Amino acid sequence: MRDFISKIAFLLVVAIVWELIRLTGRYPELLFPGIGSIARTFWMERADLLDKTLFSLRIIGIGLLMAISLAMLATIISMSGKVFAEIVSNLMAIMHPLPGIAILPVAILWFGIGVRAILFVIVFSALWPLINHFYTGFRSIPVNQLEVGKNLGLVGWELALKVMLPASFPYILSGLRTGWARAWQASVAAELVFGAAGGQGGLGWHLYKKRFMMETPGVFAGMLIIVLIGIAVEYLIFAGIENRTVRKWKTIIN
Template sequence: MTATALTPPLRRTRSLHLNSAMRRVILAAGLIATWQAAILVIQPSPLLFPSPVEVARAIVASFQNGAIVDATGSTLRILGIGTGLGLVVGLTLATLAVLSRWVDDLLSLVVSVMNPLPSIAILPLTMIWFGLTPTAIVVVILNSTIWPIALNASMGFRMVSTTLQRSARTMGIKGIRMVVMVLVPASLPHLLTGVRIAWAFGWRTVVGAELVFGAAGGTGGLGYFINQARYYLETDVVFAGLVVISALGLLIEFGFSRIERLTIERWGMAKVN
């Protein structure tokens, strides 16, 4: 009788969990429908606020002429280079901080100074150093991604159980081997959080830099694409660029969620909702 009474709630919970993606699709459709309804009621000028249908047409047209595809590829390429370098440098700094108290103090000082600094603020300086080239934007992204990764990695390393570290030392594991074989796997949740924050900072930075910077080395990204549409008062194209940016953000966040489920949740390192 008890098992029978508990079965319906369990089934409802599983059903809700399995249909979470469908619920989000329905909510997104509801938001778009609300947007379209507001357009029909208020009837603003398309120059100021286009309808979802007009934005959809602009997206299709931009894909057909290849403009938004080239812009997206340019942005993702620069973002990937900057974030990849930030990951390498950030992990290197966190590793050195574990091995040396001097480096740990230096890292804490530099993070306190650089992390609150808006990365876009150093864009004029990188333009003076590197000129109108993609390298200037990569350096700006690098500055925005190093510190979240280094900070979260360092925090994760410090929170690893001392018992686990002592057990590893009794087996002769120390130095770099301790970091690679013990600290990195044990602090994976913090590392993923750092990379997740870093890519979000880098994503906003690259689009903002492209808005200010324009085309770099003859190519322009999504920020440049949006800014060019603004010059020609193509508001629907501006919205198309914003929709693509949001869609890419959702796609990358989904990728991070999948990685978390396949690693830290499956390994029992985080609570499964």
């Protein structure tokens, strides 16, 4: 919570500096709107912004769940044998450096201009960092911990849930953080570059429209929501999970 409050305080400082720069009059209002203009736009368009935000979060949630499921499947397959591990590693070496936005033209050719194309980009963007962290996490489990679990009679899913999952959870959590960030960026970028998904759209579509109509305060209002959601997810969700799991376990062990 302290980190979250510090980030909000930093945003307030940035807003004050922004307003001081605007008051110098060196930049036109069209390109450098005041905080008051952004706040008014934010309030007047709150219903539309809420709708766009929920649309973005819904489509990102679906895409992220799909990516997590595929990443878990790929991790299980890669741990089944050396050949499968090499196949997954080679795929990661090829696909991981490729930006998700770069495959959007292919997604449009395959799925058309719609939600499915955006979902494909989200899944592609989040999948590879998830596989990388999941695979590294399960590979890093100490052998002695597995042996202790087996000696206690744990096998199959019990061994996975009670030994393997806690031991690899720091890597899994890191993968989820990276996957969420990549999915969020991919969704906004795809809509921002190519417009709405089949007549609908989220925050990226909002930025696209406002930029096209030169409504600069609306652009910054949408950007503010994106920043606030990113901070909230990182410091209220992921940091909270980390404090209740990884850091708590380290304290108990020490």
